Amino acid sequence: xxxAYGQKSSxxxxxxxxSSHLLKVLGFREGTQFTVQSKQPFxxxxxVKIGNRSIAIDYDVASEILVEEVGHH
Amino acid sequence: xxxxxxxxQKNPSNGKIKILLMGNPNVGKxxxxxxxxxxxxxxxxxxxxxxxxxVGDINFGNKQGIMIDVPGTYSLEATSEAxxxxxxxxxENADVIICVLDATHLERNLDLAYQLKExxxxxxYSLNLMDVAGRQGIKIDVDKLSExxxxxxxxxxxxxxxxxxxxxxxxxxxxxxxxxxxxxxxxQERWDKIREIANKVQSQVDREITFIQxxxxxxxxxxxxxxxxxxxxxxxxxxxVGGGKALRAVILLPLVRQVIMPFLSKLISFIVPAGVFxxxxxxxxxxxxxxxxxxxxxxxxxxxxxxxxxxxxxxxxYLPRIGVLADGILRRIGIQGGNxxxxxxxxxxxxxxxxxxxxxxxxxxxxxxATLVSFAVPCASQSGAFFALLGDRSIFSLIFVYALxxxxxxxxxxxxxxxxxxxxxxxxxxxxNLLLPDKDAFKKKLKLRMKHFLVDAEGPMLIGIVIAAVIAxxxxxxxxxxxxxxxxxxxxxxxxxxxxxLLLGIIxxxxxxxxLLEMNLNTLQLTVGSVVxxxxxxxxxxxxxxxxxxxxxxxxxxGLITTASAFLFGGIINHIGSFIIGFMG
Numbered sequence: 001x002x003x004a005y006g007q008k009s010s011x012x013x014x015x016x017x018x019s020s021h022l023l024k025v026l027g028f029r030e031g032t033q034f035t036v037q038s039k040q041p042f043x044x045x046x047x048v049k050i051g052n053r054s055i056a057i058d059y060d061v062a063s064e065i066l067v068e069e070v071g072h073h
Numbered sequence: 074x075x076x077x078x079x080x081x082q083k084n085p086s087n088g089k090i091k092i093l094l095m096g097n098p099n100v101g102k103x104x105x106x107x108x109x110x111x112x113x114x115x116x117x118x119x120x121x122x123x124x125x126x127x128v129g130d131i132n133f134g135n136k137q138g139i140m141i142d143v144p145g146t147y148s149l150e151a152t153s154e155a156x157x158x159x160x161x162x163x164x165e166n167a168d169v170i171i172c173v174l175d176a177t178h179l180e181r182n183l184d185l186a187y188q189l190k191e192x193x194x195x196x197x198y199s200l201n202l203m204d205v206a207g208r209q210g211i212k213i214d215v216d217k218l219s220e221x222x223x224x225x226x227x228x229x230x231x232x233x234x235x236x237x238x239x240x241x242x243x244x245x246x247x248x249x250x251x252x253x254x255x256x257x258x259x260x261q262e263r264w265d266k267i268r269e270i271a272n273k274v275q276s277q278v279d280r281e282i283t284f285i286q287x288x289x290x291x292x293x294x295x296x297x298x299x300x301x302x303x304x305x306x307x308x309x310x311x312x313x314v315g316g317g318k319a320l321r322a323v324i325l326l327p328l329v330r331q332v333i334m335p336f337l338s339k340l341i342s343f344i345v346p347a348g349v350f351x352x353x354x355x356x357x358x359x360x361x362x363x364x365x366x367x368x369x370x371x372x373x374x375x376x377x378x379x380x381x382x383x384x385x386x387x388x389x390x391y392l393p394r395i396g397v398l399a400d401g402i403l404r405r406i407g408i409q410g411g412n413x414x415x416x417x418x419x420x421x422x423x424x425x426x427x428x429x430x431x432x433x434x435x436x437x438x439x440x441x442x443a444t445l446v447s448f449a450v451p452c453a454s455q456s457g458a459f460f461a462l463l464g465d466r467s468i469f470s471l472i473f474v475y476a477l478x479x480x481x482x483x484x485x486x487x488x489x490x491x492x493x494x495x496x497x498x499x500x501x502x503x504x505x506n507l508l509l510p511d512k513d514a515f516k517k518k519l520k521l522r523m524k525h526f527l528v529d530a531e532g533p534m535l536i537g538i539v540i541a542a543v544i545a546x547x548x549x550x551x552x553x554x555x556x557x558x559x560x561x562x563x564x565x566x567x568x569x570x571x572x573x574x575l576l577l578g579i580i581x582x583x584x585x586x587x588x589l590l591e592m593n594l595n596t597l598q599l600t601v602g603s604v605v606x607x608x609x610x611x612x613x614x615x616x617x618x619x620x621x622x623x624x625x626x627x628x629x630x631x632g633l634i635t636t637a638s639a640f641l642f643g644g645i646i647n648h649i650g651s652f653i654i655g656f657m658g
Contacts, residue, residue, distance in 0.1 A: 022501050025147035027181055029264070038294045044401030045410065045500050047293045052209060053178050054293060056397045058409065058499030 001069070003046060004062040006036045012067035023065075026055055033070065090138030090248055092131065093162060095189065096173035097182050098145035099390065099505035101201045104231040105173055106142040107514040109133075109241060114517055124158045124431070133241050138168075147181070149188045154431070163192050169248035170196045171240065176206035176213055176228075177506070180271040186222060187263055190255035195247040198226040199240050204233070205506065210280035218274040223255075232511045289507050292394045302395050309386070313378045313453075314460060320374040321461075329370045337361050352546040360535075360542045367587055368534050375457035376530075379421045380522045388510030388518070392417070393502055400500050406486030407493075408438045409500040419446035421453045423615045424529060425522075427622055437495035440627065443619060444489060447611040447631050448638070449481040451582070454530060458586035459603055470600040477642070478607055529614055530581070537580035541573060541588070564640070565605065566647040567598055574602065581612045597650040601643050608639035 006012055014032045017023060027050050034050040045056040057065070094109075096102045107114075110129025127142040143162050144155040151157045163170075172189055174182040189196055200215060219226040225243045229236035258266065292298050338355050345351045354361050386392055392414050400410025412430070419426035423446045430439040451459065451474075463471040544550045550573055554561075558569035565571070570592060578585025585606035594602065610632050611619070619628035 020501075021150065021152045022147075024260075025150075025184065026501070026503060037290065038298075040398060040401050041295055042401030043404070045397055047397060047504065051178070051180070053181065054289070054504040056293070056393075056400075056500055056502050056504055058400070058501060059404075061499045061501060 001067060002063045003036075003048075003057070003065040003067045004059055006039075006046060006048075006062075006067065006069075007072070008036050008039055009072065010069055011035045011071040013070050015066045015068050017065045018061070020061075023061075027053075028065070088137075090131065090136055090169070090245065091167045092138065092140045092244060092248075093143050093167045093170045093194075094140055094173065095143045095159065095170055095185070096145055097147055097175060097178075097185055099503065100145070100173045100175040100182065101231050102145055102173045103127075103142065103388075103518075104511045104514045105171070105199060105201065105229070105237065105240075106140065107511070107517045108231060108234055108237050110140050114521060124154045125428075126158065126162070131241075133245065136245055140171075141167075146185060148184055149191075163189075163194070167194055169244050170194050171199055171244055172196055173199045173201050173231075174226075176200050176202050177209055177211060179211075179213060179275055180267060183267040183270060184263070187258070187267060190223070191257050193252055193254045195250045195252050196222075196224045197240065197244045197247050198222060198224060199231070199236070200226050200228045201231055202506075203228045203236075204230045205508075208280065208283055209286075210278040212276045212278065214274045218270070221270045221274065232508070285507055289504075292391065292507070293397055293504060295398065298394065298398050302398055305386070305391065305395075309382045312382050313375060313456075314464075316378045317375040317457065318460065318464065320378075321370060325370040325374060326366075329366050333365060334362060337365075349546060353542050356542070356546050359546070360539050363541065363587075364535055364538045367538065367583075368531055371461045371587070372454045372457040372534075372583055375460065376421065376453040376526055377523065379453040379456075380519055380526070383418065383421055384515055384518045384522065385510055387414075388515055390505035390507045393504055396500070396502070397504065404497075406441075406483065407490030407497055408441050408486070409497050411500055411502060412438060412442050415442055416446060416450065419450040419452065420456070421522075422526065422530070423447055423450065423452055423611060424618050425525070426450075427615070427618050431622075435495060435498045437493050438497045440493060440623065441486065441489050443623070444631055444634075445482050445486060447615055447619065448485055448635050449478040449608060451475075451478060451607055452612075454534075455582040455586060455606065458583035458606075462586055462590055463599055463603060466599060467596045470596060470603065473600060474603045474607055477604060481608070481638075481642075533613055534581050534584065537577050537584045540580070541577055541584070544576070545573065564644045564647070565601055566651060567594070567602055568592055571602060574606065575609070578606060578609045579613065582606070582609070585609050597647065597654065600650070601647045604646055605639045605643035608635050608642060610636050610639075 003012065011033060014028060014030055016030065017028055032050065034048040037047040037049045037054055039046055043059040045058055046062045047054055047056045094102060094106055106127065106129060109131060111132055114127060114129040124144050126144055129140050129142070131138045131140050141162060143159050146153070146156045146159045149156060149160055149163070151160045170189055172186055174186060186198060200213065200218070206213065215226050215228050225247060227236055227240045227243055229240055231237060292301055341351060341355045341361070345354060353359060356362070393411070396410040396413050398410070399413045403410050403412060415426045415429035418429055426446045427443045430442045459471060459474060463474070544553070550570070553576065554569040554572045557572050557575070561567050561571050561575070562569055571589065573588045574585045577588065586603065589599065589602045610616070616628050616632060619631060
């Protein structure tokens with residue numbers, strides 16, 4: 001499922017992602033787990049929490065990141 | 074933004090020490106920098122790039138030298154401009170590196186920390202934000218971390234000045250060492266190594282969620298994040314407008330009008346005989362009258378308060394959150410949310426705003442933001458002039474002018490998005506922690522910004538005022554007014570003396586407004602004059618920076634579009650307004 005469809009407060013694991021230097025250095029790699037912290041109106045960015053860091057990801061980029069749900073708070 | 078500091082201070086000899094201060098973005102590096110350096114701080118552009126960095130002097134015990142605040146980066150792969158500058162500064166060599174690590178995000182920070190080991194320069198790690206880490210229940214074994222990294226690690230709380238003295242002592246001690254460059258690891262190898270280190274040295278105990286953590290969460294949610302953002306913006310506006318007005322009315326105007334001016338007038342009338350020359354100095358548009366009152370009493374308080382509020386918000390880590398919330402809307406006009414930060418800075422001055430678009434944006438976005446800021450964002454100087462002109466006479470006109478500026482930006486944004494090819498760069502950012510800005514770092518930043526304002530803006534403004542005084546008091550103005558008067562009177566409905574505004578507006582944006590103060594205009598004329606001034610030519614400094622950053626063609630094109638729109642909108646408002654007044658009267 002693309003991350004763009006992720007639900008707030010759900011936890012996901014990355015299955016595949018586009019090759020991007022910035023994504024890589026921000027810690028997005030295959031197998032990385034994170035929780036969706038917030039979604040913005042008008043196809044705004046998805047904010048996710050990896051550990052205790054919040055990272056905002058553009059909607060289109062989030063559409064290219066494929067994830068698998070692993071839990072819901 | 075002066076040049077050449079890097080060149081002149083590249084390799085300080087005679088026992089002076091050169092320290093590179095490095096680290097990820099938002100780890101409190103600038104706070105460490107401002108606490109460790111002295112009063113001589115300047116930012117400069119790294120030749121051949123669009124990145125600025127800051128250099129400061131160090132005076133520690135009997136050791137002197139310089140510290141370079143290297144742009145914050147996550148890695149050293151030279152894929153972004155900031156990383157290229159970081160690598161270039163490393164290759165220019167240094168005596169020691171101070172690498173600031175964020176104790177609350179250790180694993181991510183270790184990537185850069187580890188890559189630095191590939192250079193033959195001694196490193197000292199500053200494990201910063203230890204207080205925040207403690208509140209979040211994070212424990213780090215400093216000795217074990219130091220052992221794993223093979224270099225000293227000093228725990229610090231830079232904002233409270235804790236650990237910084239020891240950090241400098243260790244850095245100076247380490248600078249005497251010779252080090253061999255470490256092995257170059259493949260990405261995956263390094264990441265595995267880092268995870269192993271992080272697991273070894275770090276442990277987490279559960280703590281209650283603090284208020285700051287709750288606020289951090291709220292400010293990235295549409296609700297209550299958007300209402301909070303609006304409140305913050307309204308409060309900021311209140312401080313700048315209300316505070317500026319108070320400073321002006323209570324302190325600056327009385328000081329200028331009742332103390333300084335009478336004194337100067339008396340002094341000049343003793344020295345200079347009555348006539349044209351005395352008028353040029355202390356006449357109605359005299360250099361000394363206007364040259365002191367306009368910049369210092371009308372403009373400076375607003376500029377100062379704007380930069381104070383902006384720097385505070387910037388250092389608190391709040392601005393990127395507004396970028397996240399605004400991204401959905403700004404994407405409609407083809408630019409990503411992060412651009413709201415240079416656009417907000419444009420309300421201070423368009424020059425740093427245009428330079429601020431350099432960081433990470435596509436060319437399309439850079440041109441769009443530069444055009445929008447040049448076109449319809451009034452700078453703090455011009456806003457000061459608007460408040461002086463309209464604030465007491467017509468609050469309605471004031472609101473109208475600012476509402477029109479926002480509508481015009483949206484409209485121009487939609488059009489530009491269709492006209493300019495290319496894509497905007499997607500938003501991808503780490504939202505920094507919220508924190509109370511450090512006093513020293515805040516003061517240094519504000520000082521640097523005011524210095525740039527005084528150098529870049531007051532000079533041209535005084536020149537403009539000198540020209541105004543000369544052409545007004547010598548009768549040249551009458552000749553010019555005769556030539557463009559019919560257009561000014563007929564189309565814009567302004568008195569022919571308003572030609573002076575149009576002439577001076579070429580030099581500085583506020584000078585397109587301020588001459589109107591002395592002309593006894595009615596509300597419609599005030600509104601028309603303000604609208605023309607709002608859209609009119611960007612000032613000479615903006616024109617110069619547009620030429621430098623893009624090309625002369627782009628600068629001329631922006632100048633042409635803005636001026637044409639200024640006269641178009643001004644005329645339309647004059648004619649519709651006159652029609653309505655005629656209809657009702």
